[in-house]
Amino acid sequence: xxxxxxxxxxxxxxxxxxxxxxxxxxxxxxxxxxxxxxxxxxxxxxxxxxxxxxxxxxxxxxxxxxxxxxxxxxxxxxxxxxxxxxxxxxxxxxxxxxxxxxxxxxxxxxxxxxxxxxxxxxxxxxxxxxxxxxxxxxxxxxxxxxxxxxxxxxxxxxxxxxxxxxxxxxxxxxxxxxxxxxxxxxxxxxxxxxxxxxxxxxxxxxxxxxxxxxxxxxxxxxxxx
Amino acid sequence: xxxxxxxxxxxxxxxxxxxxxxxxxxxxxxxxxxxxxxxxxxxxxxxxxxxxxxxxxxxxxxxxxxxxxxxxxxxxxxxxxxxxxxxxxxxxxxxxxxxxxxxxxxxxxxxxxxxxxxxxxxxxxxxxxxxxxxxxxxxxxxxxxxxxxxxxxxxxxxxxxxxxxxxxxxxxxxxxxxxxxxxxxxxxx
Numbered sequence: 463x464x465x466x467x468x469x470x471x472x473x474x475x476x477x478x479x480x481x482x483x484x485x486x487x488x489x490x491x492x493x494x495x496x497x498x499x500x501x502x503x504x505x506x507x508x509x510x511x512x513x514x515x516x517x518x519x520x521x522x523x524x525x526x527x528x529x530x531x532x533x534x535x536x537x538x539x540x541x542x543x544x545x546x547x548x549x550x551x552x553x554x555x556x557x558x559x560x561x562x563x564x565x566x567x568x569x570x571x572x573x574x575x576x577x578x579x580x581x582x583x584x585x586x587x588x589x590x591x592x593x594x595x596x597x598x599x600x601x602x603x604x605x606x607x608x609x610x611x612x613x614x615x616x617x618x619x620x621x622x623x624x625x626x627x628x629x630x631x632x633x634x635x636x637x638x639x640x641x642x643x644x645x646x647x648x649x650x651x652x653x654x655x656x657x658x659x660x661x662x663x664x665x666x667x668x669x670x671x672x673x674x675x676x677x678x679x680x681x682x683x684x685x686x687x
Numbered sequence: 688x689x690x691x692x693x694x695x696x697x698x699x700x701x702x703x704x705x706x707x708x709x710x711x712x713x714x715x716x717x718x719x720x721x722x723x724x725x726x727x728x729x730x731x732x733x734x735x736x737x738x739x740x741x742x743x744x745x746x747x748x749x750x751x752x753x754x755x756x757x758x759x760x761x762x763x764x765x766x767x768x769x770x771x772x773x774x775x776x777x778x779x780x781x782x783x784x785x786x787x788x789x790x791x792x793x794x795x796x797x798x799x800x801x802x803x804x805x806x807x808x809x810x811x812x813x814x815x816x817x818x819x820x821x822x823x824x825x826x827x828x829x830x831x832x833x834x835x836x837x838x839x840x841x842x843x844x845x846x847x848x849x850x851x852x853x854x855x856x857x858x859x860x861x862x863x864x865x866x867x868x869x870x871x872x873x874x875x876x
Contacts, residue, residue, distance in 0.1 A: 463743075463849020463850075464739075464849060465721060465739060465742055465743055465746070467849065468746060468747075468849060469714060469717040469718060469721065469745050470714070472713070472717060472746060472750045473710045473711075473713045473714040473717065473749070474710065475704055475752075476706050476708065476709075476710050476713040476750075477708060478706065478708035479706050479753060479754035480754060481706055481754050481755075481756070481757065481758075482754050482755045482757075484757075500796060548755070548765075549755055549757075550752070550755060550756075550765045550766075550769050550772075551760060551761070551764035551766075551767075551768050552769040553766035605846070614754075615747075615752070615767065616752040616755050616772075618768065618769075618772050626752045657794065673696055675772075676747075676748055676751060676776075
């Protein structure tokens with residue numbers, strides 16, 4: 463088939479398409495479904511384990527509220543950046559938002575470590591690997607939703623899009639952990655919670671090309687590539 | 688400069704109409720942007736033998752994500768991002784394949800050892816082979832028929848079908864793998 467024939471064939475196949483909605487609206491759609499999912503998982507975890515005993519005291523601390531706000535900001539900004547990353551011709555400046563949020567998150571915890579070290583002369587640290595599967599479990603639903611949304615866009619940067627998707631979902635899941643799971647020293651949060659979020663983000667990004675691919679290639683080759 | 692602005696505005700309008708299902712507008716748009724895509728490809732790759740494959744690949748890509756274009760935004764940046772993305776993918780694909788391939792002038796006649804020749808007892812039942820070929824997906828069946836049964840070269844098959852040489856190689860490889868499984872491992876490549 464030469465290019466002229468291909469153009470004719472594509473034109474014959476040009477059924478009306480529903481234009482992709484703006485990223486802010488799609489972000490709203492995601493939040494509308496993902497937040498109830500996370501709330502449901504939170505309710506199940508509260509039912510099984512109870513709210514952390516010191517929740518009222520923690521909520522009274524500005525540091526706790528700041529960390530929760532930064533976590534939410536990371537989730538929302540990463541979700542928005544993931545949606546923008548699949549639109550050809552759009553500025554990539556929104557990618558700076560989740561990066562800044564992660565730096566603030568990391569910086570807050572690092573400052574907490576330094577303050578604890580100066581005050582106590584030591585840092586509390588013990589094994590708490592269960593954070594990793596807990597964050598993965600709570601974040602799975604929102605991540606799957608976001609993948610479904612990003613598959614409607616162009617797979618321009620599959621690894622980056624999937625990394626941002628995981629960052630958004632796991633940051634959202636981490637809010638649940640902060641409500642039910644009691645261990646609030648900077649180093650513990652840094653390693654087991656933010657560490658889990660970043661590890662999952664990095665690992666899942668490797669599957670980007672499998673999850674987001676140019677659809678026509680499958681048709682062209684008559685098989686899965 | 689104004690020469691670029693006018694077509695871009697027209698293309699934005701044509702794409703908006705195409706999104707609504709206007710086939711005439713879509714044909715006109717694709718016909719107008721094809722030389723631009725070709726120029727971008729030649730600029731990046733030089734007068735490369737697979738430039739037309741790239742152009743077709745970009746057209747298919749544009750077709751598959753035409754719903755991502757926002758008619759309120761400029762058309763050219765949208766299109767150029769897709770062109771560059773597909774070219775980068777093509778560069779990766781070709782460099783991967785080049786690393787695996789080796790040109791040889793003639794196939795070796797046979798193995799030297801007697802055992803190697805004695806163990807080969809032909810392709811088996813030809814009817815069974817034809818039936819297995821019929822069962823293959825369309826793209827793979829076409830590749831096997833042209834390259835293996837009609838003994839066409841990759842270039843000839845590519846010209847006849849419009850499918851790229853790389854795609855034909857992939858399809859043939861997968862087809863032979865599927866045939867080996869279907870025939871119980873008795874068919875040599």
